[in-house]
Amino acid sequence: MSLQVTPLNNIGAEISGFNINDPMTDALKAELKALWYEHGLLLFRGQDITPEKQIEFSRIFGTLELHPLKAETSEEYPELFVLENGGDKDKFFTASYKGEEIVGRLDWHMDLHYTGRPNHGALLRAVVVPSDDGLTGFGDLAKAYDALDKETQELLKKIEVAYAFCMQRKHMRYVDLEGYEPGPHSPRKPSDMKYPDFPDSVYPAVVTHPVTKRPVLGIVEQFLDRVITPQQAGLSNDEAIELLQYLVDHTRKPEFHYFHQWREGDMVLWDNWRLMHCATGTRPGVKRVINRTTIEGDVQLGRVLSGE
Numbered sequence: 268m269s270l271q272v273t274p275l276n277n278i279g280a281e282i283s284g285f286n287i288n289d290p291m292t293d294a295l296k297a298e299l300k301a302l303w304y305e306h307g308l309l310l311f312r313g314q315d316i317t318p319e320k321q322i323e324f325s326r327i328f329g330t331l332e333l334h335p336l337k338a339e340t341s342e343e344y345p346e347l348f349v350l351e352n353g354g355d356k357d358k359f360f361t362a363s364y365k366g367e368e369i370v371g372r373l374d375w376h377m378d379l380h381y382t383g384r385p386n387h388g389a390l391l392r393a394v395v396v397p398s399d400d401g402l403t404g405f406g407d408l409a410k411a412y413d414a415l416d417k418e419t420q421e422l423l424k425k426i427e428v429a430y431a432f433c434m435q436r437k438h439m440r441y442v443d444l445e446g447y448e449p450g451p452h453s454p455r456k457p458s459d460m461k462y463p464d465f466p467d468s469v470y471p472a473v474v475t476h477p478v479t480k481r482p483v484l485g486i487v488e489q490f491l492d493r494v495i496t497p498q499q500a501g502l503s504n505d506e507a508i509e510l511l512q513y514l515v516d517h518t519r520k521p522e523f524h525y526f527h528q529w530r531e532g533d534m535v536l537w538d539n540w541r542l543m544h545c546a547t548g549t550r551p552g553v554k555r556v557i558n559r560t561t562i563e564g565d566v567q568l569g570r571v572l573s574g575e
């Protein structure tokens with residue numbers, strides 16, 4: 268049996284030519300894992316995937332992580348995290364963007380990045396999807412690094428960047444705030460969402476991927492705050508701010524992106540040590556359900572600034 272690999276728009280690949288319900292050989296598992304590292308994102312379509320199957324399949328790629336908030340996990344399947352729009356919790360995730368109410372829009376981010384120990388990856392499987400909105404975007408920061416000029420690549424090797432966790436988009440320095448207004452129930456402080464107060468985390472501006480050893484641009488717009496000691500790299504504060512804006516604009520280039528328009532049953536796996544992702548959100552009342560499994564991050568990629 269040989270797998271078919273069909274590249275998606277710009278980044279990632281659709282994988283077909285196997286049946287997820289047939290017994291899988293070690294060779295097939297190894298091939299799937301290698302394809303994950305090669306493409307950063309794999310899409311599986313038209314497979315018959317139950318929650319049990321999703322959990323079993325996810326284990327090919329590493330140890331699974333349980334969501335830290337018990338209330339969020341399914342009682343039957345603790346490895347499964349159900350992302351749901353169109354229910355009671357919508358009001359907390361509703362905000363206004365250029366006059367339009369949107370539920371669950373998320374800026375470009377990496378999961379658990381703010382802890383210094385991001386998840387290794389995740390699998391999302393669409394259970395209920397709206398026909399037009401509710402897309403998930405993915406951005407390849409290894410390709411983004413490769414596309415930088417040599418001079419910028421060299422400069423970045425000398426720099427570390429700090430991320431400041433916060434609940435209010437208005438206080439994030441590099442997200443696009445044009446036309447944004449929080450909703451009346453938008454969380455204002457971490458405890459509103461039962462989160463602890465995470466201290467700042469710090470990453471090299473170029474992160475070496477722990478498995479592939481590829482350089483990955485360490486710039487993600489959500490929570491991005493500042494360059495640490497810019498003068499050590501010969502930069503003034505103004506230059507450091509301009510550099511971060513230049514790099515964020517670079518990561519926003521469509522040639523590094525793939526936006527997935529979900530069909531029911533689709534499953535997407537991504538490498539969270541390499542790709543950032545975002546969600547376009549849905550209009551209020553629109554039902555969307557995604558089952559998520561998470562591959563644990565077993566490597567510390569950043570450091571935590573507490574006590575410094």
Ligand SMILES: O=C(O)CCC(=O)C(=O)O
Nearest residue numbers: 350373378402403546559
């Ligand atoms: O809802 C989505 O499309 C993506 C949500 C997300 O950011 C995640 O599952 O990590």
Ligand SMILES: [Fe+2]
Nearest residue numbers: 376377378544
């Ligand atoms: Fe996420």
